[in-house]
Amino acid sequence: MTTYRNPPFQAEHLGSLLRPKEFLEKRAAFEKKGLSQEDIIKAEDEAITKVVDVQTEIGFRAVSDGEYRRAVFWGTFFEELEGMTEIRNPSMDIFRPYVPDIAGFIEKGHKPGQSGLCTGKIRHKGESTLVGQFEFLKTLIPKERWGDIKLTMIAPPWYHLRYKDDLAYPKDLEYGTSKSMIPILLVSILQSGNKNVHLHLPDFCSEQMLAGWAEDKSNTKTPDETLDAYIKCYNDSIADHSDKMHFGLHICRGNFMGSRHFSEGGYDRIATKLFQTLNVATYYLEYDTPRAGGFEPLLHLPSHKNAILGVVTSKFPALEVKEEMKERIFAAADVMARGAGQTRDEALKRIGVSPQCGFASHEEGNLLGWEDMKNKLMLVRSIADDIWPGEP
Numbered sequence: 001m002t003t004y005r006n007p008p009f010q011a012e013h014l015g016s017l018l019r020p021k022e023f024l025e026k027r028a029a030f031e032k033k034g035l036s037q038e039d040i041i042k043a044e045d046e047a048i049t050k051v052v053d054v055q056t057e058i059g060f061r062a063v064s065d066g067e068y069r070r071a072v073f074w075g076t077f078f079e080e081l082e083g084m085t086e087i088r089n090p091s092m093d094i095f096r097p098y099v100p101d102i103a104g105f106i107e108k109g110h111k112p113g114q115s116g117l118c119t120g121k122i123r124h125k126g127e128s129t130l131v132g133q134f135e136f137l138k139t140l141i142p143k144e145r146w147g148d149i150k151l152t153m154i155a156p157p158w159y160h161l162r163y164k165d166d167l168a169y170p171k172d173l174e175y176g177t178s179k180s181m182i183p184i185l186l187v188s189i190l191q192s193g194n195k196n197v198h199l200h201l202p203d204f205c206s207e208q209m210l211a212g213w214a215e216d217k218s219n220t221k222t223p224d225e226t227l228d229a230y231i232k233c234y235n236d237s238i239a240d241h242s243d244k245m246h247f248g249l250h251i252c253r254g255n256f257m258g259s260r261h262f263s264e265g266g267y268d269r270i271a272t273k274l275f276q277t278l279n280v281a282t283y284y285l286e287y288d289t290p291r292a293g294g295f296e297p298l299l300h301l302p303s304h305k306n307a308i309l310g311v312v313t314s315k316f317p318a319l320e321v322k323e324e325m326k327e328r329i330f331a332a333a334d335v336m337a338r339g340a341g342q343t344r345d346e347a348l349k350r351i352g353v354s355p356q357c358g359f360a361s362h363e364e365g366n367l368l369g370w371e372d373m374k375n376k377l378m379l380v381r382s383i384a385d386d387i388w389p390g391e392p
Helices: 021-031 037-058 100-107 129-138 143-148 183-192 207-215 223-238 268-276 296-300 322-340 344-348 370-387
Strands: 081-088 114-124 196-201 246-251 282-286 306-312 351-355
Touching (some): 021 037, 129 183, 183 223, 196 223, 322 344, 322 370
Parallel strands (some): 246 282, 282 306
Antiparallel strands (some): 081 114
């Protein structure tokens, strides 16, 4: 198998970007019915144009719209599915309280404001706001670069992992393994010209979650069996498209209001399945703090796959030391080279650098300002220019 390149690029980011203050004010006015639909769309267009200009000026090829048309990073994916029903203020009794994002809510004395329940056979009808988001981006980017645009798609298992067995999803993993959810949507996206899809997978690295799972006698499957089902869901879904599109996958350890992370733990326990069984080309990995673990799991990354190393944090404004980040990337390259029987230089060709997560997975954003975000993105670009001079 050959390595998929360009995309991914040597300088990357995870898609979500801070919203300008004036745009957030207009969004708040719209929510209070103080702004028309036409006015908020105009405000979105203006803010997206601004943030695309920032990305291109800094030198990013895989630009995104910052996810500005979404309140949260999954947008309206679940609302557009036949067989899913959105619920407001759901009962906490239906949730696994130890799953990282739910545990994070509980710890802060909050509860999910909305969620999605399976109320029928799940099917994607092929009509999606994702396509419209991409079509607007095409008006801002030269035609020869339309395929580079980064489009984030939520993981189909995102809600499934949250719920206790036989409560919200009585048909069990039929939801998680449904072959009709992503493929129909991918056809629409591919026809519109996009070829760079960024997926998410729920976190199975959290020791806290695994301990809670073991204590919960209502579970009918182990975490490993559940992860296997999710991997099969992805593999089945992208099988007919992986030769036409670049698929990258990010395992997020949490990115909530106030720069909140939800889980800790290295990739060690899932590295073999993650890197060798899941059929994506690129992994966007969080390596900004010790809670993410070391580089040893990269020994299991096959020689035809890429790793984008999130060594720059998106959560706080303090700027990393560039030379230290470069040394970390070289250290990761040495591990990848050892695992794949390559030289460091060969391994470096399969590596890129990025912030560890998005800057605003929720529209409120992380605890840093607009200029801080620009400085982080410029640092990523500068690191890439030093290690891979002349590469995008």
